[in-house]
Amino acid sequence: MKTEENVQEISRYINRELSWIEFNRRVLEEAQDKDTPLLEKAKFLGITASNLDEFMSVRVAGLLDLQKNGYNKKDFTGYAPASLLRRIFKRTSAFVAEQYKVYKELTRQLAKHGIRIHTFDELSASQQKAANHHFHQIVYPVLTPMAIDQARPFPLINSLGLYLAVVLTRSEDVGKEDAELHFAIVRVPPNFSRLVQVPTRGKAKAHFVFLEEIIREHIHTLFNGYAPVSVHAFRLTRNSDLVLDEEAAEDLLEEIEKELRKRRWGTPVRLEVEKGIHPYALEQLIEEFEISADVFEIDGGPLDLSCMTRLPEMIPENGSLKYPEVQPVYPEDFLEEDSLFDVIRKKDVLIYHPYESFQAVNDFLIEAAEDPQVLAIKITLYRVSGNSLLVRALERAAEYGKQVTVVLELKARFDEERNIAWAKRLEKAGCHVVYGLIGLKTHAKVTQIIRQEEDGLRRYMHVGTGNYNENTARLYTDVGLFTSDAEIGEDASSLFNEITGYSTAPRLNQLVSAPTWMAGELARLIGRETEFARAGSPARIIAKINSLSNQEMIDHLYEASQAGVKIDLIVRGVCCLRPGVPGLSENITVRSIIDRYLEHSRLFYFENGGEPETWLSSADWMTRNLTRRVEVMCPVRGRTTRDILVRILKLHLKDTAKARLLQPNGTYLRRTEEDGGFRSQFEAAKIKAWKKPAKRGQPSDVTAPAPADR
Template sequence: MTKEELQMRESTAKYINRDLSWIEFNRRVLEEAQDASTPLLERIKFISIVSSNLDEFMSVRVAGLKEQVKAGYTRKDFTGYTPHGLLKRVMKRVGAMVSDQYKAYRDLTRQLAKEGIIFTTYEEMTQNQRKEMDHYYHDIVFPVLTPMAVDQSRPFPLVHSQSNYLAVVLHKEGDDPEEEPYFAIIQLPSNLSRCIQVPSRSKSKKQEFILLEDLIERHIHTLFSGYIPLAVNEFRLTRNADLSLNEEEAEDLLEEIEKELHRRRWGVPVRLEVQKGIHPYAMEMLQEEFEIGDDVLVIDGPVDLGFLMKFAMSLTGFDSLRYPRLEPVYPKEFLDCENNDRFAVIREKDVLVYHPYESFDAVNDFVYQAAHDPDVLAIKMTLYRVSGNSMLVRSLVRAAQAGKQVTVVVELKARFDEERNIAWARQLEKAGCHVVYGLVGLKTHAKITLVVRQENHMLRRYVHVGTGNYNDSTARLYTDIGLFTCHPVIGEDASALFNEITGYSDPHDWKAFSVAPTSLKQKLFHLIQREAEHASAGRPARIIAKMNSLSHQDMVDELYMASSAGVPIDLIVRGVCCLRPGVPGLSENVTVRSIVDRFLEHSRMVYFENGGEPEVWISSADWMTRNLTRRVELMVPVFDQNLREVLIQVLKLSLKDNVKARELKSTGQYDRVQPVEAIAPLRSQFEAQDIVSWKHLKRLGVE
């Protein structure tokens, strides 16, 4: 099939392939690094994000495709691809994207140099700078390096996934140059900075940096006395990182995951990145050892640009090259509460918090108050991804030590956070908390906290539900919604949800919640079909849905059905989208937008016009197969009319974005939304920031 025929097939297929759609998403991230209107150091961060995104994609999605190919699996997926055909297409697009990423990197380093931030080489340094760097190498770097030879008596050492190494080709002094060379590898120490600041030149305000691998290469002779280095080339291996657990037969899930994490170190090689110009003998040795075939990415620059995130964040004195600092405001509803009693505020009305514009401290303080309140009898909470220094965990420990009933559902299978969650689980258990590891075969992805409090000879339930993780670090970087309520129906459902997770309870007859995997998918189907019925009857109908990914085939088909019935559907999907909009007779009433900007769009919410009686729901779930069928997920209605209006405005603000929004075309390509001449540019994230800040300042009496 020719390139033109393949493009035609892709643009006319009913569905867009998930993995190809993901690559388009990472392309949009790369576009932010290429956007001249984005501050320079923020563009550097986006370059880093492209790398970290790609690492996960390769170690999970591409690894899965390779396993299917190896097993001889030839069945097409619902988008029409066999594993072999899709893998070939994916690797080609990844290679093109990485090439463009490094072009952007080289352009950005030139611009950084103009601003006085310079990546230098040993040869470009002054004599004094070289002397200082020689001292740094001998005092700091050399003692932690371990050269590992590969020969008949020393087999190839274990190469860790996504760690940087140097491949060294050597010739022994006095030997015949035609003899086969010697080979060794050196792991770059991960506990040393990849970017080393070089002492400033005399009277210069410029900041210069040398990469760790360049400094080691310059001093490589110190590691191999009696040998002549012929070539020093950087490489990096990515292994299959998916856990293969048999949960039903595991006697102790925590111990089983620890074993699997250990086995992950020997995962099947998936991707090999090598420095451009690598010595042929080094390439031969690496390909033979890793059995990687031709799936090698040749990198024209430093291998793995993930280090640029830490580099950009640690630079001092260049605030003009960053976005202005955003200081989240404390939610105004809790700001003036008497005696800091958040329970009193929540009894009066539901409270909505919009992160990162409003502070995650509100959540921390809610749990802190519960931990220290003598009238609180029990706290129940789910933890999926938690920050390294979590105030929430400290509060839960304090509550357990004070004799309260504390139950924590810790998801040990949260990908790449398994080790951290194991550590939290042990700390919580040691403090006396009841720690539950979730349900067999399911990940607990719902974000909910339940506080049970004794009040006037009765028990009252206070609940917090959110669209994002209980993580105060990511709450500064992700857009998410949190809802505080003591609505009795929500409280009743919250208790039932925890009982199902921790005990033996049949599926609950939910009054407010919709819970995956038992009822959420069918609830969404019902709500979508209801909109179609309204549209067919001439009643007001509309769907606005915001999520990270849409890839569940049945969900896409339901949206196609609603579109065909005349329902206007606006989707705000940050990442993967398998629905093809704008196809006559199928999806001409559907629009799909993606917003990639300063903050990671992470909130999940959906609006249904419902014949003139609007409903708004917030959720932990994307509309993906894994979320709807293999995870414990939660969707909750927003009962308060004023709060519904706030969320509707947030959704409509996203639909008005004409600066950072891209619109998905029926061809499968994303085009930037262009401002209409009569309409001023609107950047939804900046507008949201201004609205929240303005409300807060007005309440404080500040003009």
């Protein structure tokens, strides 16, 4: 009989949400790894908290909506919303408990190195004096106590904001058993640092106290005539997904601004409270938010550990407590000529971030903006850094009279407000800003520059796997291709015409776009390997992606495995495919690499009967990417660039230090070696050594690596 407990074991697929929880657990492992520097452990711990916040406010919120509306149909992994939610809350509760165990151990280890996080009572007299001064001079003026009674209704509680629940009694009633209780709320100011630094002596590096600890100590100053009975922190997570009627919206920018205001009133999803919260306070919160089963009682540390991501930047020391600083190198190909256009006209150039500098992409736009021969620039923007040189280059190009078209995705989740600001700024500079296609997110990463040259117009292209964001380009691994290939340039023009004008998605020459063509083309490429295997010809697939959750793609891979195709998948996050199942997927391996940098590139290798094809893409193999987003997959055809892409894949398949292998039961097994093993990101950092092209007469490196251990 199929039960909730054994459905995972008998399903052909792993559930997406449960797979995501396993991914976040792998991130937490980096905060537990003895080889991870201490301050980097703090960063990884904070990342797991931010990840969990987004998961609860989007994925869990969506499931709760389905349950509330009576939806009980099972997904392709065998779960209905109700049974899945039970599993999710059980696993996330255990995960949160593990987070706080890590926090306790981390603070203990940090203290040995002179970095302490105190409670207020643990501060010395001089440190308390400094904290008191900070409160009275900086914090107190912005605090607003909010009493709750018949005349003063419950205030708006912002999603993921940190608040103090204060239970009070009148000063004259202190000590009375029947004293009337009163309830109030104080928000911890979000625009101040949670970690407040206090003076240290001797060899101590840094001492901190949490901001809410300081406010708690002085809470009596906010309620004259009342005495605090208890003060405990709480935090509410709301549904943060936007619901847009794009068809009916007269102005998409205004519609999104309106929906962003509504986000503050999203349905409550999770309530976090400090252990020991006063029963009266908890009763008030549960009644107001109409939430009971989804209350997380936090023991052993502060609410909202995401603040730990900032700890490394607050400590100037850069020795053994942090990763050694790595300076991205400027791509050597672009040092050959004064102009990037001169280089790209002669050859394709593949660059690998963060080991190679994103400044090359900025320079591509900066040179285009100032080059009088450049007539037009077209670019897609999804997530942009706060102080973007690239955006400034686009503004200058428009001011110089060039035709600048920016496809700016306003619906990039949690970047909506920033992108609205960018849209207004670019429009003011004279750029033509387009918000994309109705019902679709534009997630492709494409730049096109049209230049007038002696022999006519030439299109210069950049196609990438990651966002045009110079900040994340130092933290994420991504690949970008510069090319002046005429067919790719023609395809890009067609793609931009589809987005900006009335044009159906055509079948392109070299680029493959979603949502119209990509799923079918990937199925064709996998099917071709299947036929080669059946015919006894070389058949091999290597795919590096962030997530794999589309059922049809998984089924195509299962069929290829059964035909004998050797398949190695490098999937950082969610993976719904079960590898290594006899008769189903015994020819498939899945590995996840979690390390210093976030693995973000999407790279594909198909053996093609001995004539390999390599691709880069903006798209993961998820239903949303293949059916609800504008995405691009670009062939990497030049010998040198193909060699580089294959070497990148080889580095990942050789990793024995940070790779975890997915097992048939959905767990991940880490391969550990006494010497630390082969660490792909550390080897990739030696880019000047391994990226050198093969000398003339030497064999190409395009042959795929041997199949991974199974």
